[in-house]
Amino acid sequence: MEGPVWRRWLRVYVWGGAIIGSGVLLFKYSTPSDEKLIESFSPEVRRRYEEGRQLRQEEQRQLMKIVRETANSSDPIWKTGPIQSPFERRNNNNNTAGSQDIFDEFHRRQGEDDKRGDLERMQNSLLEIRRQNAADQPKKHWWKPW
Known part of the structure; x- marks a missing residue:
């Protein structure tokens, strides 16, 4: 025999801990932070990421508003309806129709801001x-014809 059972289990735990620990360390030191990852993007991808960030933040705010309303209601969860993203394009019921209006309003305001900025740049140029x-x-001079 190889020895007592507790030594075999000790070896199992030591090797398992070493494998898991090395995986955690490898993951921690090989993955970039969010800032480094964004810096490594090309300028076009970085610009699209920054433009989409505002939409994602607004979507998150609207979603948290819906969650708060659902939590404050006294109805059971199955009567309050599913919590959907306020920017989903499905208009199959009245709840998402209002959400679509929020989505359209956000894009309309963003478009107006972009147009205003373009107009100011053109006027300055x-x-x-x-x-x-x-x-x-x-x-x-007006008095000199030549």
């Missing part, structure tokens, strides 16, 4: 072009 043209052209 137009003013800059006009200033450059005015500085480049010599000033002509």
Whole structure:
């Protein structure tokens, strides 16, 4: 025989702990943090991530609002209905129809903000072009025809 049973179990626990511990350490030191991962994205992917972040945060706020309303109601959970994402596009009942309005309102406001920012940038660039043209052209007097 190899020895007492407790030695075999001790070996099992030591080797199992070593395998699990090495896996935990390997995972901890080989996976990047969220900030490092976002920094490694290409500029286009990073921009899309930042744009989607606002939508995800708004969705989370709306979901927490629904959870609070459900928790405060005195009805059983099966009568209050399932907690769905407020931005799901299914309009098969009245609960998600209001959610779709929230989704549309969020995108409308975001589009208006984008348009406003584009308009301001265009106006600033137009003013800059006009200033450059005015500085480049010599000033002509109205009384001199040449």
